[in-house]
Amino acid sequence: MKLYDGGRAPNPRRVRIFFAEKGVPLPELIPVDIARKEHRTPEFTRINPSQRLPVLLLDDGTALAETIAICRYIESLHPAPALFGAAPKEAALIEMWNRRIELGLFTAVAAVFRHSHPAMAELEDQVPEWAEASREQIDDHLVLLDLQLGANRFLCGDELTVADITAGIAIDFMKPSRIPLPEDFTNIRRWHGELSARPSWKV
Amino acid sequence: MKLYDGGRAPNPRRVRIFFAEKGVPLPELIPVDIARKEHRTPEFTRINPSQRLPVLLLDDGTALAETIAICRYIESLHPAPALFGAAPKEAALIEMWNRRIELGLFTAVAAVFRHSHPAMAELEDQVPEWAEASREQIDDHLVLLDLQLGANRFLCGDELTVADITAGIAIDFMKPSRIPLPEDFTNIRRWHGELSARPSWKV
Known part of the structure; x- marks a missing residue:
């Protein structure tokens, strides 16, 4: 491969x-x-x-x-560790959270980057109104994520899953997209600090 | 349930x-x-x-x-029929096509509907520029879909998979979104005709 x-x-x-x-x-x-x-x-x-x-x-x-x-x-x-889950309900909830983050936060942050970052102007036909409308949605997505991370160490429980990778990268992507993470999302900050400290995050 | x-x-x-x-x-x-x-x-x-x-x-x-x-x-x-595929490579290609259509054609058509249809004006803060930019992408997505359906009865071979459901519904969704399907996408037309004739499509 x-x-x-x-x-x-x-x-x-x-x-x-x-x-x-x-x-x-x-x-x-x-x-x-x-x-x-x-x-x-x-x-x-x-x-x-x-x-x-x-x-x-x-x-x-x-x-x-x-x-x-x-x-x-x-x-x-390589089935283990099962980052997409194993039992049907567990796997379904991981898929739900991975998609919820992808279609929500991740897509919104990506749209802000694509349609407003100066470096993308050469690669894309930028639509500033698309960036602005996406930027306005981000707080709602963060509220949902913070709530879930207030009740769980990782998005779907005690173990890291693919949904955490998607969500963690979405948070990372906010920085080049020039979207600040408000201080009061303390659960996101705690979890994102844990993710960033993992050896995997250095790759 | x-x-x-x-x-x-x-x-x-x-x-x-x-x-x-x-x-x-x-x-x-x-x-x-x-x-x-x-x-x-x-x-x-x-x-x-x-x-x-x-x-x-x-x-x-x-x-x-x-x-x-x-x-x-x-x-x-209910594993059979395996609409997400069974063998690893087959399942991976079905997932690829399902996502390619979702993140491409389906998302673009949904954005046109959401941001330009009069009935959505009450439900959404419509951004006409978002609708317009999405509309301009649709032809490229259709070219890709038509090419794949020129070489295969269904998107991933001889059997219907979840990717066909996603793609077929995206094509259906073009009608209320007021996006015409150009006549020359003959492979899409052949396949969409087959899908629409299935009993499942009436539900």
Whole structure:
């Protein structure tokens, strides 16, 4: 296997952290420079027509795109620890929280970054109104996350799951998106401090 | 189990079609009227703080939200037919396509609907620029879908999977969003015609 990687971008980081939390060594990395638009070249578009990173290249030549599809594939080859859960209800609640964060906080932060960060102006047709409307939703998403983390060490209980990786990276992504994390989200701060101290978070 | 249902809205339909394709009878439905903002009441917010439909209420009182989390839970209780796939690579490619469509076409069509349909003006702070930018992306998503359906009967091969349900509903959702499907997407038209003729599509 080889992993087409995108450096500091959030989705490539999610996948590298997932490998680390699974205790699975990273495959050979093929760096793709997003700032230089290497993900938009004809060569890369043949690998992933969606022009997104990362992509896991399997030994038979199959190009597997989409962060969570890659993570699930790794989990199916290496079931323990079960970062997507094991028992049906537990797995369903992890999937619920992973999607709730992805479709909520993560998407909103990404929209602020994409549509307002000066560095993205060359890569995207920026829509400032999209950034602004997304920015206004973020507090509601943080309230929901903080509430859940007030009642649980990790999002879905006592153990880290894929939902924590998604949510932790969404919080990390707020910094380059220039969105401050208000002081009073003390549960998010406690949990994010714990995540950031894990060896996986350095990858 | 009980299912908090949202009528003709796309996500409630995805779940009802999933039950039908699995051959699993629908649980008792509890209708929630989105037009009357019943999903925004304090009572429903306690069930799903994200204020989204549908929600599967388990017998132990657990409220399971998020369309795909509900579908995966049903699949874990009733493995056949495996609409999320069985072997690791097959399951990973189904997950890739489901997410590619969700994060691409489905999200773009939903944004057009939410931010431009007159009926949504009362429910949402509409951002016309968001609708317009999303509308401009749709053709690229359709090209990708049409290409895949030119090479396969269904999105991931000879059998219907959850990715077809997601994609078929995204195409259905174009109509109320007032987005025409250009005539020349003949593979999408052939496949969507087949989907629409299935008994599951009537639920």
